[in-house]
Every structure is written in structure tokens, then in C-alpha cells.
Amino acid sequence: MARKKRSEEPEIELNLAPIMNMVMILIPLILTMVEFDKKAVLNISSPQNAQSTTPEDEEVEEETPVPKVVIYISSDGFRIGNQNPEVPGELFQPFANPINGCPGGGAEGTTSNTPHDLAEHPATICLADNDESKPLVQRLDYPSLYNRLAEIRLQPDWYDRFGEENNSVISLLADPEVPFEALVKAMDTARYFLEPVGSGVGVPSGAANISSYMLGGGGRPSLADLEDALYIDGPAEGLDPVPMFPDPVLLLPRPGSEG
């Protein structure tokens, strides 16, 4: 009898080559799809929405009227206006006037309540940098914008009223050519209160010393003053910063006014 060759045990050796192939292809593919930047969103109400959600308050006559702040961004700077006709023009005037160091200081600022007429008056906050070769977002003076907005927000008469939900809206209008990033940066500037470097101020209130919340210590602030300032911890638990104007609304340019 022929000796049968002992059959080899069916030992299954795991062949890892195909799995390695798949893995070596999948990893670079998925790596290119993964975005390592963290995404966030800005919540912006459409203009129609803002008008319809403002309730018809009958008791408003008893309370102090609060300005509805408008920031108008154009290629020569910011203009700040007020959309609430109940606020007396003279009361809001000082905040619409050009800041120190900008042309038109001392001249009549805007008392118009139509945001679109803001363009007729000199810029409240002129450009920080007149170098035409740089993009607009680098030339606009955001730190001064923050100062002016903080000044309005901290006014003792209005401080508590601004804190109400309907009054925390800030409207933005821009020239047709203004890039989106300029608006985003303006919204960022207006969103939270900041603590100027070295000032040690705490949570603001209606009785706060307004000048201690200004960036740049009294003079015209620089970009570094804005970038280095920190958020102020909110009064409640947790790290939520204190909001200044957290609800932006985009205004529509006047129809037909393409420029």
C-alpha cells in the first residue's frame, strides 16, 4: 500500500495584503475629506423677519426709547445711525458724530432715521489705513467701532433696556461692493463685551465707568488693542461672554441703487 502522503493540515494563513491595500487607500482619501477647521454659523435674521417679530408694545411710551443702532459700512469707513424715530435726534447725535481724528469732527453728524441717508454724512469712523492696495477689511477701523458701540451700549439710560431681547438687535447695511468678510468682522466686533488690556474691569452695568471699557486707553485704539482684549466672564456659571449686540440683522440696499 502506498503510503499516503500526509495531507497538509488546512492551516489558514491570513493574507493581510488586500486589507492593507484597502486601508492604505482609504486613509488618504478620508484625510482629504476631513476638515480640520471647526465650523460655526452666524445666525442672521432676514430683514422682513426682524420687522415682523418686533411686538407692538403699547406700554413703550412709559419707558425710555432705545436707539436701534445701524452700522453702515462703505469704502470710506463706518457710519453709525439710529433707526428708532422715538429717540430724539439730539440725544443720539454725539454717537453719530465723527470720532476724534476723523474729518468732519464737530460738523453735523447724521440725525437721519433712514439708514440709506447715512451716506450723505461724513464717516463716523473713517478708515484706519488709507493704503488702497490693501483689502477693505484690513483698512476699516474696527477697534474704534468697538469703542463707539460700547459707548452707546453702556449709556446709563439705555443699558438695561438694551439687555431686553428685542433691543439687542443691531442692523448692518453696506455698500454693494463691500465684501462679506468685512460684515462678519463687524458682527464679531459688536457681539461681546471686551476687557481692555490691563484694565481689570468686570461685568459691565448701567453704572459702569464707560471710559474704562474703551480700548486704547483714550486715544485711537490699534488693532492690537482689539485682538489682545479678552472676553469678560458672564455673571452666570460657565464661560459665556457678556453679550453686547448679539443679534445682527442685514438691511437691504435700496432697490435700484446699484452703485
Added chain:
Amino acid sequence: MSEQNELAMSDEARILEQRAKAKRRSRGRRAGESEGGLNINSMMDMMVIIIVFLIKSVGSEPIQINQNDDLRLPNSTSTLAPEDMMVMSITKQWVMVEDESVIPINDGQIDPSALQSATSAVIPELQSRIEEQLNEQEQWARIAGREFEKMVTIISDSQTPYRVLTQVMITAAAAGVTNFKFAVIQRDQGSGVMSTGG
């Protein structure tokens, strides 16, 4: 004589060969190595863990944005998280609804002939496309028993002119959209984390 020697030698050689083969085979089986001796166990472990992590991050992104020269998002300090909703993109070349390019943008402007009229900023073609998408999503939400709110996430390039932005928003509002969210890249205020002052 030499022939005998040769035969004997070849026999020996054959036996030696067979023994060597058996040794190699058994050695191979015992250690579990493939030819060449490369130990890939640790590499496989690492690959599997990386794969699992990558699949998890890609799968849990609510919106997927591929940034390129035509679409560069602006930075912002906003901390609101994106949600899963209808997406419109405004790149340097196109206005897109979901993945479909709808309106071309030439030189920073939407062609005035695409507008409804000289005084209205509504873009009819875009409006109908948005309405289609919204209806579809509404049906899905109804099937799933969820509430549906007409919201749109707009992914816009940072250089989009305000004119184009408002035209798109007006058109979407005409299609029934009530709330907008603009996608941005999150960055921290100033040099680092949000922290308390003094």
C-alpha cells in the same frame, strides 16, 4: 566510482534540501511570519484605529465644505454649531443650491438679466430651485414626523459683495425662507482661549 560518489552526493544534497525546506516551513508556521520577516501587526493596529477615527469625524459633520480658491470662508468668533439643513453656496463663480450650480457670477455680479426686474432683486430661477428643495425637505420631515422650519445655511466666500449676498437673501425670502445661518470658520478672540480677565 566517481559516478557513485556523485549519486551519493546528489542523494545527500536532496535530503539536506528537504530537511531545510521542512525546517523553514515549520519555522515559518511557528512564528506566523510571512516571507521576508516584516511584522505588520502593529501597523495594522494603528491603521484600524486611524480609520475608525476618520470615519467617525467625516460622518458626524453636519455640513461638508470643500474649501478651494473659489470658496474661502471668513473667520469669526461665533460659537454657534452648524445644523443639518438646506445649504446654499455662493462661490466666486456660482450660486449653488445644495450641490447644483444655478446662477453664474461674472466679475462679482449676478447678471442683471437674471433678476426679476430692475427694481426687484429676486432671481426667479434661483427662487424656484429653492422652493423645490424646501418642498422636498418638508416632505421628508413630514414622513419622519419632525417639525420643519424653513431655514437655509449659506456658505459664502469671504469676498462675496454685499449686493450678491442681499440678492440671494431676498430671493430665498421670496421662496419662504425665514431664517439664515452663515457658515464661518471658528477662531478664538485674540491670542487664545476665552478666559476671564482680572
